[in-house]
Amino acid sequence: MKKVHIIGAGLAGSEAAWYLARKGIPVVLYEMRPKKFTPAHRTDLFGELVCSNTLGGIDVTTARGLLKKEMEIFNSLIVEAAKKTAVPAGGALAVNRQDFAAYITEKLSQHPLIEIIREEVTKIPENEITIVATGPLTSDTFSRYLIEFLGEQSLSFYDAIAPIVYADTIDYSKCFWGSRYGKGGDDYLNCPMTKEEYERFYNALMEAEKVPLKEFEKEAYFEGCMPIEEMAERGKETLLFGPLKPVGLTNPKTGKRPYAVVQLRKENKEGTLLNLVGFQTKLTYPAQKKVFRLIPGLENVEFARYGSIHRNTFINSPKLLLPTLQLNKNANILFAGQITGVEGYPESAATGIIAGINAEKLIKNTEPVYPPPTTIIGGLLKYITEADPDRFQPMNANFGLLPVVKAKGKRARRKIQAEKALKDIKEWAGNVL
DSSP: OOOEEEEOOSHHHHHHHHHHHHTTOOEEEEOOTTTSOOSSOOSSOTTOOOSOSEEEEOSTTSHHHHHHHHHHTTTOHHHHHHHHTEEOOTTEEEEOHHHHHHHHHHHHHHOTTEEEEOSOOOSOOTTSEEEEOOOTTOOHHHHHHHHHHHOTTSEEEEEEEOOEEEGGGSOGGGOEEOOGGGTTSSOEEEEEEOHHHHHHHHHHHHHSOBOOOOGGGGGGGGGTOOOHHHHHTTOTTGGGGTTTOOTTOOBTTTTBOOSEEEEEEESSTTSOEEEETTOOOOBOHHHHHHHHTTSTTOTTOOEEEOOEEEEEEEEOHHHHBOTTSEETTEEEEEEOSGGGTBOSHHHHHHHHHHHHHHHHHHHTTOOOOOOOTTSHHHHHHHHHHHSOTTSOOOBOOOGGGSOOOOOSSHHHHHHHHHHHHHHHHHHHHHHHO
């Protein structure tokens, strides 16, 4: 039987290798550590967690809690390892990092169908069925190869992420839809500010706590990824000529141009998620919640994703990938993990499962598949392959990716969505596995 080649033994690569080996498919798993390390990794263990030791909430009314429940249906190695090495963390699934990575490494190393090669891969074996799961800190050599292989505008090296909020948590009575000078229709939701409201926002922004950049991330500032708080430090009126400029906008409720305007843009076709335009930031998550809720209309807003700026190599998936995670120019090559533009540990691992499923389909000459969009896994795949390729940024698991349901209260809505997701993923798994 042909082998599947997997490049990278992070969460996605490990998950894909485990799925395939358990299905009787031989795997060649490549990992460059310990011969070559990334700026963030410290061990040679598979599935090493570098930013946090938590995989998010447990309850299915949280997006990551639901995602992990979906993953368990496929006998996820990552969820299994997390449960085996869990440490107390309230409503979250947190792990002992060393034990977690050691558990994954031992499981994969002992499986007779997994061949492990400890060396840096510098090009994709194009005639083999290959899963690329090199992660957010893909080596410079392989990154240069990908640029050449995929095309000049195919690869990004930094997230400059603005916060995304749930559309149904906005107070629309304080906002209005429209575009500057009336061009483009009602493409933006505008949150107008008076001078007093702007000054209160500006002062809070200047005083807010920030996350320091790691040494290897500092060049992000030279990539046109200026955080909003950095722009604001150049002067009190700088933002009024940047992302908060009111030029070309008239508030229909007053007939006047506002002093400042924060614009939000639809993040998905359904309009359940809105992006704060130009608000990429290094503020801490609590600071973002406090400061950005000073914006009129966003006082009680809930965040689907907070803003950030950090090193993260990812491809332009909407332009390059099919929903099956196959490369559209070579269907034998699949991508998985954060390099596809999913954000977060369980999200990364979940795409490894789907890549593993479809690598098996290719080995057996059957049609590749993808989960329904009523599931968190399916919603993520739909987003990363259907988003606007000109504005594509990574996305984490959130309920805004799922179809809207009607019910009183957020928890009730999420409970309905979760029940539907689990029913559909189980049915889908039963049909395709």
